[in-house]
Amino acid sequence: MDAMIRVVDVHKAFDEVPVLDGVSFSIPKGHFAALIGRSGHGKSVLLRHLAGLVRPDRGQVFVDGEDLAHLGGHALRRLRRRFGFVFQGGALFDSMTVLDNVAFPLRECLRLPERSVRERVATALAQVGLSGSEAKLPAQISGGMGKRVALARALVLEPEILFFDEPTTGLDPITAQSILDLIARCQRDLGFTGVMVSHQIPRVFDITQQVLVLHRGQVRFDGTPEQLRVSTDEVILGLLGAEDAAGSNGRSRNGLET
Amino acid sequence: MLLDALQKVGHIVLHSLSAVGRMGLFLLQIVVCALTPPWKGRLVLNRIVFIGTQSVLVIALTGGFTGMVLALQGYHALSRFGSDAFLGPLVAMSLVRELGPVVAALMVTGRAGSAITAEIGIMRISEQLDAMELMGLNPFRYVVVPNLLAAMIAMPLLTAMFDVIGIWGGYLIGVRTLGMSGGTYLAEVAQYLEWSDISGGIWKSLTFGVIICWVSCYKGWHAGFGAEGVSRATTQAVVLASVLILVWDYFMTSVLF
Known part of the structure; x- marks a missing residue:
């Protein structure tokens, strides 16, 4: 299958501290990949490389065959119009209403007539279950609703590639699961290639076809969720074990509370 | 020991030069974007309201009181030499050539420049x-x-307002309080104030608008992490823009007048 994203030997250091140390992998077109690993091991930095927000010190990042490092301002902006990005904090424009936030890319990138803009915004908001919230400001909605608005804004241009930077961070387990289900449904319906940085292990495995484990700036594992589950690698066992422990702690806490 | 000291000095010089270079490139990028379409007319109007309209009260107050103080001080100084009839030109020329553009720019830096830095800084840290x-x-x-286009439009208008209200403040003190003839005050202003004084002040205010926007946007764009980073950027923007306005004012004065 054709690779939509191909990363070749990417190195990156900040203040001479290496963050990515020879990262290579590829993600086929239409696949949804989870990028997991411990905090501070370079997941978000790698995601920013894939979106062209950060340039590697060494190595190449190809998106649909185009090397991001060699694209200038205009060409990079043209390629980015095929991207969507859901930020950890939502990155909603706080001076704009929900409607204007979702309409912003339609008005500025596609310059559609206002009537079409409103129709597409209404469809996108209905898709994420937020019909009727058009007039609210980001400060007036909950964290979960903010993530949904961010997802609607990312989806409204019908991107071919969608990046998610910990889209469920800071949400309660039920809302987090509903966001993951929503992302899975949108991916099935729209067929975009997706990359998600997530700590929602093992729930994220249910919606992805590929898992990349980043450890100390290197790809420690690249395979399917099924292969990951039977891996005997100590780093992976540690990650899965930590999540199991967190899950059972959560269950016992819940048990005590009830 | 000496080598260490030289190394430190070299490091500071290199750091300062690279900061100046980055600021220069930032200004170049602003100019290129400002000269090429698409232009965002509605956003420019919004920013004119923010930088210009919302600064009117503070400009009116500072302009009025600056003119009044100038008249009080000027009258006592001039009357020692029997030249109190020249109070009008003194107030008008001081305001139009110097105090109007500079004080208005410092006021706008404090009111709008700091807000621009904080706004862009928050946009930066919230992605x-x-x-x-x-x-x-x-x-x-x-x-x-x-912000740049709005500042270039708003600053000359605010300065003109500052000048007019300042001259009126001087008239209020000179004529109503100190007993000068109103006709003398205004006639002397009209006789001595030349178009080159007014245009010089307007040119100054235009360039001060560029400085305010350039420094405020640059500091916000490169704000550090978190609330502390934004707060530091805001302080730096106000201090740097104020200093640059005064330094640039010297150069403009030496060239224009």
């Missing part, structure tokens, strides 16, 4: 600028260029 970039848009056109 709103990255979000724009990832939509394939150039955030410069949305958050920097409208």
Whole structure:
């Protein structure tokens, strides 16, 4: 299958501290990949490389065959119009209403007539279950609703590639699961290639076809969720074990509370 | 020991030069974006309201009181030499050539420049600028260029208002309080104040508008992490813009007058 994203030997250091140390992998077109690993091991930095927000010190990042490092301002902006990005904090424009936030890319990138803009915004908001919230400001909605608005804004241009930077961070387990289900449904319906940085292990495995484990700036594992589950690698066992422990702690806490 | 000291000095010089270079490139980028379409007319109007209209009260107050103080001080100084009839030209020329553009620019720096830095800084740390970039848009056109164009339009108007209210403040003190003839005050202003004085002041205010926007946007754009980073950027923007306004004023005065 054709690779939509191909990363070749990417190195990156900040203040001479290496963050990515020879990262290579590829993600086929239409696949949804989870990028997991411990905090501070370079997941978000790698995601920013894939979106062209950060340039590697060494190595190449190809998106649909185009090397991001060699694209200038205009060409990079043209390629980015095929991207969507859901930020950890939502990155909603706080001076704009929900409607204007979702309409912003339609008005500025596609310059559609206002009537079409409103129709597409209404469809996108209905898709994420937020019909009727058009007039609210980001400060007036909950964290979960903010993530949904961010997802609607990312989806409204019908991107071919969608990046998610910990889209469920800071949400309660039920809302987090509903966001993951929503992302899975949108991916099935729209067929975009997706990359998600997530700590929602093992729930994220249910919606992805590929898992990349980043450890100390290197790809420690690249395979399917099924292969990951039977891996005997100590780093992976540690990650899965930590999540199991967190899950059972959560269950016992819940048990005590009830 | 000596080598260490030299190394430190070299490091500071290199750091300062690279900071100046980055600021220069930032200004170049603003100018290029400002001269090429698409222009965001509605955003420019919004920023004119923010930088200009919302500064009217503070400009009126500072302009009025500056003119009044000038008249009080000037009258006592001039009357020692029997030249109190020249109070009008003294107040008008001081305001139009120097105090109007400079004090108005310092007021706008404190009121609007600091807010621009904080606003852009918060957009930077909350990834709103990255979000724009990832939509394939150039955030410069949305958050920097409208501020520049608005500042270039608003500053000369605010300065003109400062000058007129200041001259009126001087009239109030000179004529109503100190007993000068109103006709003398105004006639002397009309006789001695030349068009070159007015145009010089307007040119100054235009360039001060560029400095305020340039420094405020640059500091916000490169704000550090968190609330502390934004607060530090805001302070630096106000201090740097104020100093640059005074330094640039010296050069403009030496060239224009």
